[in-house]
Amino acid sequence: MSVIGQDIPMERPDADGRAALLVPIASVKEDVLLTIRRGAAIVGFANHDRTVTVYFESNRFDDPALAKWEHKARKAYDRLIDNAPTVSKLTTSPANFEQIGYINGKGITIRHMDSLKRWLTYSEAMETCPATDIIPRTVIAKPESVKV
Numbered sequence: 001m002s003v004i005g006q007d008i009p010m011e012r013p014d015a016d017g018r019a020a021l022l023v024p025i026a027s028v029k030e031d032v033l034l035t036i037r038r039g040a041a042i043v044g045f046a047n048h049d050r051t052v053t054v055y056f057e058s059n060r061f062d063d064p065a066l067a068k069w070e071h072k073a074r075k076a077y078d079r080l081i082d083n084a085p086t087v088s089k090l091t092t093s094p095a096n097f098e099q100i101g102y103i104n105g106k107g108i109t110i111r112h113m114d115s116l117k118r119w120l121t122y123s124e125a126m127e128t129c130p131a132t133d134i135i136p137r138t139v140i141a142k143p144e145s146v147k148v
Contacts, residue, residue, distance in 0.1 A: 016105030
């Protein structure tokens with residue numbers, strides 16, 4: 001049984017809109033895990049046809065800027081709100097996921113940290129787990145270019 005709340009955001013959010021944070025349920029089918037990959041941060045929204053559209057980031061290329069789960073979640077959220085072309089997107093049954101919180105332009109709110117920890121433990125990625133359930137958005141300053 002899916003554990004997605006009735007307050008899951010409907011339709012793609014705008015630039016500062018709210019998207020759901022999701023994790024696969026414990027009994028998720030292996031084909032979903034092959035697509036999403038273990039340890040991924042997953043964000044999404046509900047569709048009117050009773051499916052969910054999810055964007056995910058698993059840091060397949062080991063980018064150091066995506067080492068933490070919350071950074072992966074922010075990357076997936078940015079793709080979602082920009083409707084960016086990506087292979088890291090899936091429309092599927094909500095029965096595959098559990099909603100654990102929300103993400104928006106201001107930050108991340110995790111309401112079910114135990115479920116996130118279950119997912120990250122299963123994924124052997126607990127070192128990426130956030131320390132708190134409220135994570136404000138931080139902007140990492142880009143180094144200034146040096147003029148020659």
